[in-house]
Amino acid sequence: MVNVGKRSGRPRAGEERLSREAILTAALRIVDDEGIDALTMRRLAATLQVNPMSLYHHLPNKAAVLAGLAELVFAGLELPDPGDAVPWDEQLKEAARAYRNGLRQHPNLALQVLSDTSAVSDVVVVTMEPFYRALDRAGLEPRQIFEAANTLIDFIHGFSLGEASVRAETFELAPDLLTRVRALPADKAPTLKRIVGGLGVEGLAYDFDGGFESGLSTLTAGIAATARRR
């Protein structure tokens, strides 16, 4: 079969249409714009105006594309470090807020990023440096720093997972969850029902920002207690 419209074969120097980065960038745009299910190798190749099989010379398979996207998101993270200008707990919170915000940049990718452990490379660990700095200033020992950082990171991951899931769904069930709780038989969850009763009307819409800050305060308070105990 003769090639009529497009050129085939190896392109001239400087005319390569593809590269790992170009592919990943295009993939990220597709995922951000249309969701993770819209990302197929064919669709990706089409937006790059390239034959689907050409992608496989730069990435071994689709899993590698997804892993590369997770890596890309992590690489884009930059946690600020206000340093000694603020108390250690504020330093810690500021880095945590930035981490959460970074994960929120690409909600359609959250699940992939949070579950892809191959993305847990040197890059990621190094990114967390501000966490270790702040915890060091708090007066923790090495092992305590390590564990406290992991606890904080786990909280952020769990929080981000919930946040991303709610945004991804049709947002139908969540809003009226509390009203349905009110309708539960009293013997099933008495404490829960009492709590909901004491929440007031404004409690019906969950406040993600407030929830996150509350978690941060609880964690820093707990870490402070550990530091005080030596």
Added chain:
Amino acid sequence: MVNVGKRSGRPRAGEERLSREAILTAALRIVDDEGIDALTMRRLAATLQVNPMSLYHHLPNKAAVLAGLAELVFAGLELPDPGDAVPWDEQLKEAARAYRNGLRQHPNLALQVLSDTSAVSDVVVVTMEPFYRALDRAGLEPRQIFEAANTLIDFIHGFSLGEASVRAETFELAPDLLTRVRALPADKAPTLKRIVGGLGVEGLAYDFDGGFESGLSTLTAGIAATARRR
């Protein structure tokens, strides 16, 4: 085409080969044994000795199967409630441990369970009752109880996600992560490098149980501080 081997048509009462539960049970076994990717409608039908299309009379599509699995796992959760026999923080920890263990029962399903918000139904909220009971005993106000419970749950989710991901992967990168950190240039992450230096050799293998307990202690300490502040 005449049906020779198998029976066809509507089965006699009580002789139905399929049901929502039977399908989900078989699906759960496949996922547990061979991973989430092994679950296809054809494979599922084969293990039930049934035509693939028969499944669609009990579940509308594959997404419903996955959602049903998440629901199944949640329904199987039972958080113990030692009640007033122990201090509130131990009561809280005990429920948290049970929650984590419940999620660990089906590691191949963790991602699905943790990200499927449609599973966040009445059942789930009611399951969390021991959390609310313990936090109530701690002396928190309704809104604080709500927020503290969410923080704890988010931590458990994040922790479980990491735990499941590591188990699911080939377990190649994680073990030598710390050794690679040691090899990093000193100016990239000085605090991290110092912490790792102070961890000792046994720190190279991450201790999930220890990490979880550490997180629980940090959280309960933080909650106690909130309770003390009124």
Added chain:
DNA sequence: CTCCTAATCCATACGTTGTACGATTATGTA
């Protein structure tokens, strides 16, 4: 008992997906 309806299951088929294989063409090195 007879007819109708609805439940259950099956056979076939379609469009889409990831990607294996081989051919084609340019580059860089010997």
Added chain:
DNA sequence: TACATAATCGTACAACGTATGGATTAGGAG
């Protein structure tokens, strides 16, 4: 110039989810 290598393309295949429609038969209505 000769040749290994790299980048792209064309074709093809197996597996997937599931739409459609038909076959069989249990159970309810008359």
